[in-house]
Amino acid sequence: MDEQSHLMQTLGGVTLTGHPVALPVPHDGTDARNKQDIGDILHQIMTITDQSLDEAQAKKHGLNCHRMKPALFSVLCEIKEKTGLSIRGSQDEDPADPQLMRLDNMLLAEGVSGPEKGGGAAAVAAATAAVGVGADNSIEHSDYRAKLSQIRQIYHTELEKYEQACNEFTTHVMNLLREQSRTRPISPKEIERMVNIIHRKFSSIQMQLKQSTCEAVMILRSRFLDARRKRRNFSKQATEILNEYFYSHLSNPYPSEEAKEELAKKCAITVSQVSNWFGNKRIRYKKNIGKFQEEANLYAAKTAVTAAQAVAAAVQNSQTNSPATPNSGSSGSYSLPGSGDMFMSMTGLNGSYQPTQVPNTGQTQGDSIRHTIGQSLGYSDGLRGNPLYSPHGLNGNGGWHDAVTPSSVTSPIEGANSVHSDTSN
């Protein structure tokens, strides 16, 4: 026999008001029977999930339509009230988790969350600035950006997935609760509370996502920074250019900002790298001048040749034109062979300076050229044999004297020319 019809039968005789609040309190001998019937209903409710969907649906419908349902509902309401299971108020609002805020801030700062490209670029700029390197070196730069946007993409897809799942689940649960609210007392507040619980669960998952994203960004970033920290020697050409400038400005090896920029451009390095180089060079040169003599000679000779050529041309020019006509043949804007310091380098050879070191330059020829250059540049004082290689400008305290060659002179030739015009008279 069908259980439900049996119930219907057994409960059939009970008089009910049909009002949900009214409790069925029979006074006759049917008391025990009724109790058992209610127990049966409860049992059915409890086992409803064990049944197949169609079966359960049918049974649910049957129960919903049952005459006893309002009574049962009110009983459940009362029980609920007594056991205090009702809403304890939504006192547990989310107190804005500080860790979540940290993660959010970091993701925003790293350009993972927040607006599209801007944040990422800013983060990269910050990262590069932190290492003291300019915003160039575009290969590593774009590599970093590519990886970051990859992380960003994964983060956003995952986040979207979680949000979607959360919404789906929330609607599902809400529907379920709404439907259940027909059989058992469920207040909207309870539903809200349940939704909050679900959201909290999902946001804890989101937190994990954010955390792992942060970790990924940190790893990427540290790798990126490490890669930049990795020292790579400058190209030979770059070192040459820097050395040429250094030795041709030995009395005041402090390139101006413009000169640094120019050098940086020529050497394909950054301005701060130029500054680093000069900082290191000055220190190391000063620490052990002797060690650098050979290098100094080399560059002095080098510059001497070009200077000689340039000035020779200038001298030739001066025979026909005005003596002030400068190096027509030189192209360098900053490290022109005309810089006076190179003569000091040459005299600094400690007597070891051999004209033969200067290709195609004989002794007398070299002397005369040097003389001519010296005269034309106004640095003839440096030509007097200085037994010890001591660049003037380097004082006893180990510091360079005040600029002999103004540091702001981007083109030594121009500076020299001005000197020339002063001293030639």
Place this chain on the structure above:
DNA sequence: TAAGATGATTACGT
């Protein structure tokens, strides 16, 4: 592989 060279970083001074 050790020693030296070299670019970068840091602490401090001006």
Place this chain on the structure above:
DNA sequence: ACGTAATCATCTTA
């Protein structure tokens, strides 16, 4: 902000 001096970390060379 820039320079010096010391130091670190890596690269180069013998």
